Amino acid sequence: MSKLAVVMTPERAADVCSPQTRALLAERFDVSWAGSDLSPEMVADLAAGSDVLLTSWGTPHLNKALWADGNGPKVVAHAAGTVKKLIDPAILDEGIAVFSAGTRIAWSVGEYCLASMLTLVRRLPQLDQALRAGGWKQPQLRGGELAGQKVGILGASSTARALITLLKPFGCDIVVYDPYLTTERAQQLGVRTGELDEALQCRFVSIHVPDVPETRGLVTRKLIEQLPDGAIVVNSSRGPAVDQPALLEHCLDGRLFAALDVYDPEPPKFGADVLAAPNLLLTPHVAGDTVDGHLALAGYVIEDVLKWLDDGVRGPSFVDPAVWAIAA
Numbered sequence: 001m002s003k004l005a006v007v008m009t010p011e012r013a014a015d016v017c018s019p020q021t022r023a024l025l026a027e028r029f030d031v032s033w034a035g036s037d038l039s040p041e042m043v044a045d046l047a048a049g050s051d052v053l054l055t056s057w058g059t060p061h062l063n064k065a066l067w068a069d070g071n072g073p074k075v076v077a078h079a080a081g082t083v084k085k086l087i088d089p090a091i092l093d094e095g096i097a098v099f100s101a102g103t104r105i106a107w108s109v110g111e112y113c114l115a116s117m118l119t120l121v122r123r124l125p126q127l128d129q130a131l132r133a134g135g136w137k138q139p140q141l142r143g144g145e146l147a148g149q150k151v152g153i154l155g156a157s158s159t160a161r162a163l164i165t166l167l168k169p170f171g172c173d174i175v176v177y178d179p180y181l182t183t184e185r186a187q188q189l190g191v192r193t194g195e196l197d198e199a200l201q202c203r204f205v206s207i208h209v210p211d212v213p214e215t216r217g218l219v220t221r222k223l224i225e226q227l228p229d230g231a232i233v234v235n236s237s238r239g240p241a242v243d244q245p246a247l248l249e250h251c252l253d254g255r256l257f258a259a260l261d262v263y264d265p266e267p268p269k270f271g272a273d274v275l276a277a278p279n280l281l282l283t284p285h286v287a288g289d290t291v292d293g294h295l296a297l298a299g300y301v302i303e304d305v306l307k308w309l310d311d312g313v314r315g316p317s318f319v320d321p322a323v324w325a326i327a328a
Contacts, residue, residue: 004029008056008079009036013298015080018055021299025054028306032108038310047073052305054298056080064088067096070277077305079297081105083319091295092321096146098316099304105288110162112287113206116259119281121204126274126278136207138147144230146170152199154189154218156181159236159288160208164189197223204232210239218327220272221246224256234255236287251280261287283313 005184006013013033017025024061025031027164032046038060047053047066052064056079066072080104081102094097119125122143129187130138147170151162156178165173168190175194176186186193199205200223209215219242227233227250235242250256252273259281265286274280304315 002051004052005050016297077301098319104300106158108293150202151204152202155209244260
């Protein structure tokens with residue numbers, strides 16, 4: 001029986017391991033569970049002799065020294081998002097299989113983006129505010145619809161693909177800007193490719209790019225100025241991708257609407273005008289954070305780990321070394 005070490009605190013394990021996943025682990029592996037003190041020494045002890053490491057948020061960086069003798073774990077399964085701060089990419093070159101639950105978290109993010117679009121296009125925050133202030137019908141706040149609208153998506157990441165799936169019933173014209181997205185793959189997704197300026201001329205814009213040098217400052221002040229009046233911008237990816245001051249200026253003057261879950265810097269320090277703006281939906285970097293989603297994370301990666309160990313099959317959570325440089 002393969003040995004698996006759960007390299008996360010008991011509190012985190014309760015967050016990402018459902019009862020069903022715990023039962024599966026006990027059935028398929030000889031399992032060791034970490035304590036509350038995740039010191040480097042404890043991590044090294046857990047890794048020694050283990051075939052699989054199950055990690056999550058709070059797991060210390062896995063130093064490549066764990067694999068120095070050639071007998072380190074053969075699999076790292078990360079019940080969280082990006083693994084870029086967790087592992088040294090050198091271990092991928094040594095044939096270590098790495099899995100990430102980022103593609104499962106993507107579904108939660110996709111739901112957040114869809115909910116934000118619908119909330120803002122129907123002017124729900126403004127109508128809520130008016131009712132709480134004693135008002136009733138507000139003809140000047142009549143909302144619009146998402147159905148049939150043109151949607152620009154920046155980046156064809158897993159979160160973008162989740163949103164694309166969720167948008168299908170709305171019959172939107174979806175334009176995706178991503179230098180790495182081929183026409184063939186776009187057709188498979190049911191979208192079309194477009195240049196950055198075209199994507200930013202849509203009524204709805206959703207940002208899904210990784211934080212890499214090429215994407216920092218991607219959405220410039222000039223591009224923001226070209227957005228159509230009443231456009232809705234959703235950023236659930238990375239704050240540095242957008243000229244935040246420029247976007248806020250256009251929201252404060254009432255021209256644009258925005259749902260922001262990420263900022264530059266984090267946490268943000270906004271003035272009273274931004275905090276009171278009813279056309280801004282502000283959340284604290286929680287687009288992928290749901291009770292249901294978190295409980296599914298360990299099971300999601302372990303399912304793919306078992307397919308890998310049993311049949312050598314790469315599931316959706318497999319981290320492909322070939323795309324490490326452009327991955328989130």
